[in-house]
Amino acid sequence: MTRLLLAALACALLVAPFVLSSFWVHIAVKVLAFALYASSFNLLLGYGGMLSFGHAAYFAMGGYACALLIARADAPILLALAAAPLLSAALAGAIGYFCVRRSGIYFAMLTFAFQMLLYTIALKAIGLTNGDDGVTGVRPSGLLSDAVDYYYFTLAIVATALVLLYRLVNSPFGFTLRALRNNPRRVEYVGVPVRLHQWVTFVVAGGFAGLAGGLYALSIGSVFPNWLNWTESATPVVMAVLGGLHTFAGPIVGAAVYVVLETVISGQTEYWHIFMGAIILFLILVLPEGLTGTPRLRRRMLALIGR
Amino acid sequence: MTDAPVLLVEGLQKRFGGLQALGGVDLAVQPREIRAIIGPNGAGKSTFFNTLTGLLQPDAGRVLFEGRDITGRPPHILTRLGIARTFQITSIFPDLTVLQNVQVALAGYRGETWRMWRPAARSGVERSNSMLELVGLAQQGGRPAGTLAHGDQKRLELAIALAGEPRLLLLDEPTAGMTAQERLEAINLVHRVAVELGLTVVFTEHDMAVVFAVATRICVLHQGRLLADGTPEEVRADRQVQEVYLGDSLEADGAEP
Numbered sequence: 270m271t272r273l274l275l276a277a278l279a280c281a282l283l284v285a286p287f288v289l290s291s292f293w294v295h296i297a298v299k300v301l302a303f304a305l306y307a308s309s310f311n312l313l314l315g316y317g318g319m320l321s322f323g324h325a326a327y328f329a330m331g332g333y334a335c336a337l338l339i340a341r342a343d344a345p346i347l348l349a350l351a352a353a354p355l356l357s358a359a360l361a362g363a364i365g366y367f368c369v370r371r372s373g374i375y376f377a378m379l380t381f382a383f384q385m386l387l388y389t390i391a392l393k394a395i396g397l398t399n400g401d402d403g404v405t406g407v408r409p410s411g412l413l414s415d416a417v418d419y420y421y422f423t424l425a426i427v428a429t430a431l432v433l434l435y436r437l438v439n440s441p442f443g444f445t446l447r448a449l450r451n452n453p454r455r456v457e458y459v460g461v462p463v464r465l466h467q468w469v470t471f472v473v474a475g476g477f478a479g480l481a482g483g484l485y486a487l488s489i490g491s492v493f494p495n496w497l498n499w500t501e502s503a504t505p506v507v508m509a510v511l512g513g514l515h516t517f518a519g520p521i522v523g524a525a526v527y528v529v530l531e532t533v534i535s536g537q538t539e540y541w542h543i544f545m546g547a548i549i550l551f552l553i554l555v556l557p558e559g560l561t562g563t564p565r566l567r568r569r570m571l572a573l574i575g576r
Numbered sequence: 577m578t579d580a581p582v583l584l585v586e587g588l589q590k591r592f593g594g595l596q597a598l599g600g601v602d603l604a605v606q607p608r609e610i611r612a613i614i615g616p617n618g619a620g621k622s623t624f625f626n627t628l629t630g631l632l633q634p635d636a637g638r639v640l641f642e643g644r645d646i647t648g649r650p651p652h653i654l655t656r657l658g659i660a661r662t663f664q665i666t667s668i669f670p671d672l673t674v675l676q677n678v679q680v681a682l683a684g685y686r687g688e689t690w691r692m693w694r695p696a697a698r699s700g701v702e703r704s705n706s707m708l709e710l711v712g713l714a715q716q717g718g719r720p721a722g723t724l725a726h727g728d729q730k731r732l733e734l735a736i737a738l739a740g741e742p743r744l745l746l747l748d749e750p751t752a753g754m755t756a757q758e759r760l761e762a763i764n765l766v767h768r769v770a771v772e773l774g775l776t777v778v779f780t781e782h783d784m785a786v787v788f789a790v791a792t793r794i795c796v797l798h799q800g801r802l803l804a805d806g807t808p809e810e811v812r813a814d815r816q817v818q819e820v821y822l823g824d825s826l827e828a829d830g831a832e833p
Contacts, residue, residue: 437692441680444672444696445689448680451669458629458667459684460655460740466689 286417294420300528301427302485307520308434309477310505315514316438317470318450323380325501326387327357327475331482332492336404346409350483357479358472365471369464388497403493423484513559522560582607582744582776588637590627597623599800610777612787615797621780625748629661630654660742664749666729670722677721678704678739685740707735727758747779759786
């Protein structure tokens with residue numbers, strides 16, 4: 270069943286550019302980037318039980334790293350894109366060093382504070398970041414300048430990254446992470462240096478978020494300080510919760526639904542935030558375990574609509 | 577008693593603000609002993625346990641495990657050295673299956689938790705299953721651990737503790753929250769396993785029936801100090817112990833605090 274679903278999904282993703290308009294191909298790239306972003310976030314929350322309100326920092330760091338390397342240093346796109354996750358991971362390493370010393374709301378606030386710090390830097394370090402104007406005009410040239418080609422490129426990278434993440438969450442490391450979410454003290458008493466594990470998780474999550482940010486920055490050709498604004502803190506949280514925290518597919522589905530809804534509704538009305546909020550509220554209320562919640566829950570839903 | 581002690585505690589002190597929770601405790605536990613630590617509520621049993629196992633830093637004193645100074649070392653180091661513990665409030669991983677609980681523990685003990693590529697489902701299955709068999713949970717491996725009955729969760733915690741082949745097992749109230757019948761079953765399981773694996777066991781306990789059923793030696797803690805330390809017969813006969821604690825508790829046998 271899962272295999273069949275995956276095969277169908279792969280086919281759909283491969284033929285998508287042939288059936289979608291160029292506008293929707295562009296949106297599909299956004300879906301892919303945010304699917305990776307939300308999945309990287311869920312490594313922290315869904316698996317590790319660490320609620321970060323500053324994950325946008327690493328997504329934005331990836332975006333800025335990529336854009337600045339191209340705009341300022343004329344770096345080749347592949348190099349810029351390779352640098353994005355590495356620099357984001359390094360940033361996560363530095364910030365995470367402090368954050369994993371706290372848990373719960375204090376962890377969340379610390380991650381958030383660092384994101385706001387970076388927001389200020391992005392705004393004020395005008396010489397480097399152009400401040401409010403952002404870094405623009407960094408669309409890939411040459412082979413990847415075509416939107417469809419860039420879609421396939423993004424698809425290949427995101428698919429590879431998701432396979433890596435999937436292996437990770439199902440490895441002994443991933444199971445230790447789930448155990449940590451349940452009971453950090455017990456994990457310490459089976460011989461695991463808990464804080465170090467949390468830090469490594471933070472770094473890995475930051476790295477994948479950076480890759481996603483780099484991919485997205487290249488797709489829209491720009492990056493802006495508002496990527497770091499506090500309103501962006503909730504984006505990966507909502508995507509992950511919407512799709513379901515306790516499945517691997519959850520954040521991916523959540524990101525897709527979120528991006529598509531946002532695109533459709535914001536094209537219809539200026540007040541799209543209201544509708545978006547209402548829909549998300551509704552979905553989370555009827556499906557507390559997310560769109561990919563437990564089969565039992567899905568059955569209950571089917572029963573509810575009279576089947 | 578010619579062997580070197582597995583656990584040697586010298587002058588252990590712990591103070592919380594104005595309260596002297598541990599006022600210099602000395603203790604030597606020999607190999608394969610099953611040592612009970614008893615005492616009324618507030619006697620310092622939990623503090624003693626938590627100070628031994630790196631959860632609390634002692635203010636003074638030393639703890640030696642097999643001759644090695646382990647005073648104040650963090651829990652994961654103590655665990656790797658061969659000390660396992662359980663908690664008064666059952667401490668397992670409720671979202672994982674029963675088998676996965678033991679697998680994670682085993683990965684921890686073996687230092688395999690950094691493996692990020694190999695599927696965890698295949699790691700240590702055989703040994704984990706044999707641990708479950710040892711505590712009588714072999715049939716429950718696929719169940720989410722959170723759905724187990726309380727007594728079975730305690731068994732699972734024991735399996736988690738045993739997975740790393742510890743030489744010293746520290747059990748904080750292993751029968752807490754159980755019925756009188758379950759308590760004896762639980763402590764007999766501990767006893768059987770300890771004998772089978774040649775473990776040294778130190779446990780705290782309220783229930784005197786449980787204590788006298790298995791303990792080879794008993795320490796009585798009172799107001800942060802050791803009031804008595806001897807064989808069950810010696811402790812039972814100790815007048816001081818009878819005065820402050822035991823007589824009282826023997827009459828109220830089995831009553832939970």
